[in-house]
Amino acid sequence: KKPEFKNFPMVPRVVFGKGSFNQLGDILMPKRKHSEAPFIFLVDDVFENTELAQRVPLIFNDQIIFISAEEEPKTDQVDALVSKIKSEYQDLPSGIVGIGGGTLLDLAKAVAILLTNKGGSSEYQGWDLVQKPSIFHVGIPTISGTGAEVSRTAVLLGPEKKLGINSDYTTFGQVLLDPDLTQGVSKEQWFYTGMDCYIHCIESLTGTYLNAFSQSYGEKALELCKEVYLGDISEEDSRDKLMMASWHGGMSIAYSQVGVAHAMSYGLGYLLGVKHGIGNCLVFQHLEEFYPEGVALFNKMKEKHGIKLPTGICSNLSEREFETMIFVAMNMVPLWENALGKNWRDTITPEKLESIYRKI
Template sequence: MEIKKELGLTSAPHKLRTNYRNFPMVQKVVFGKGSFDQLGEILLPVRKNADAPVVFLVDDVFEGTGLIPRIPLIFNDQIIFISAEEEPKTDQVDALVRKIKSDFSEVPSGIVGIGGGTLLDLAKAVSIMLTNKGSSAQLQGWDLVEKPAIYHLGVPTLSGTGAEVSRTTVLMGPERKLGINSDYTTFDQVVLDPDLLVGVPKVQWFYTGMDCFIHCVESLNGTYLNAFSQSYGEKALELCKEVFLGDLNEETAREKLMMASWHGGMSIAYSQVGVAHAMSYGLSYVLGVKHGIGNCLVFAHLEEFYPEGVTLFREMLAKNDINLPQKVCSKLTEAEFDTMISISLSMEPLWENALGKNWLEKIDREKLRSIYEKI
């Protein structure tokens, strides 16, 4: 009994216990120029046997480039090239799972995603669906995954989405765009090699980086904010300012943006995003607008919610000579507006983080319609 008292394990009536979420993090991470070439030695201990391959899901932009010979293929490992031109879809995940199951007699030793947020999300989703039944659309939501995923490793070649560190894999489903949010989604290993960002087009670099910036603004201004998310969010925001408002050389900018993405993803692990992300989900579902661009299109009109963040965002647009697309929603039908608004409003945790538990008293369909009409 004395030992219990010393450890604080007594059930004293004055002491109120609170249950906090016990979130997983990436188990292992390697960072540094050229670290991609350690992939072979990293994967070796997780290989089960010659009949259990490692499947590499690779952005098809790298097909025929010098990166492919550096992928450590042995036994019957397989590379599947995938276009990242569109948002990842649930039926795409299901098709990849069917292909892998038909191609091999055993469950793979692991799935490796090499690319931007699309490829990383696909890798996470496929690794989950190889051990869980049904369609990936059935697992869109929060904590619906029942069985652990197989080993999965992420190699980001773009920075900003935070997909390399987050516990969600965002998918376009038959009825909505929503993540598979679970403790089994997080990567087992991440390889952060800044050299893989060399050659990323300027516009793509900006839009993906702005996803990180907007993550931070929404997290730091949210009602879910706590010291854990604040510490990561503030560092990520600082790094974003250096990258997009400073005068860094390209090598330093790559390294700092890669770490901004990591910290930005961590900032929402124990928090949440907000208005821009909620509204961009609707925009992506109806118009197929890619996530980074969608966030920017919405965020530009959110002065009411994030005045300081929008001011900084406009400075970044000017500094980097970026012109946002105009009149994106000008030809939408009433039905399309209605669908877009409904999808946005379904993102309840995001709205609660942005506006509080009584968020429905502060936002309505008419308000969302007025914002979408400006885009």
């Protein structure tokens, strides 16, 4: 039976600071089981042929696998990576290191779990379905906002659903936060992924699940987001602060929930492959009714940075396609309950959601 109070795992070790990536070799050394048990580095392919790739501390039979973050992680992609690693090595790896945004971090978490748990990754999408501890896994974000570096979930697009592997074994065993790694991110992507964090704060702080634990992290994250997107601070300061905002935003939702924008963004992601950050922005701009102050501030930040969100995303969809998105969104029961309380179905009807989707 579900316990009344969540007993959730936190990342046991974290390094913070610009240049801390240089310490990675030393951090991994004591975790090496023996010379035949490699570290596998899953690295966003934007870093292929860059200085960062050369700084990855490879020894023995370690391997870098470059992976595109063009599309969000999929269950069959995780399964293929696991088969590849199992076929290339006799021994299980000493660990998996994910280097990139939420896409690479979630892939690293899922691969680490599936190396020790049998079957396919889609069997573990849900809550607490993982039986055995994963292998050691390390998260190194290169873009800030999702909170994937602290969360106990790895969101995957499966054949039937977009859902996380939520388990105590999902959380990273080590995180390395080096704000310098986020330097190459484009302005648009910086905004979309950063707004994921901002939206985590708004949805957590205005939700019915709010408690002092979530509030303490959510308020700090929101304050940092305001400094980053509306304040007058240096770029270096801004990179440091957004990295910590992401962390606190993730901690805030660990003990509460997200809300309307996330529920509806999941629908967009499932049907159209719209990515999490931009999907949240596309929905959130039309949610004045639910988050009046949050949306007003969002518009201010969008204006200040000259961000133009795409339009017409849902203009040519069929009735069936709207139904699919609405079905996926309405299935996110805890998110709606957090946003609007137990009686959320009084406000949220298929017609209501369709009218919002039609604006996007």
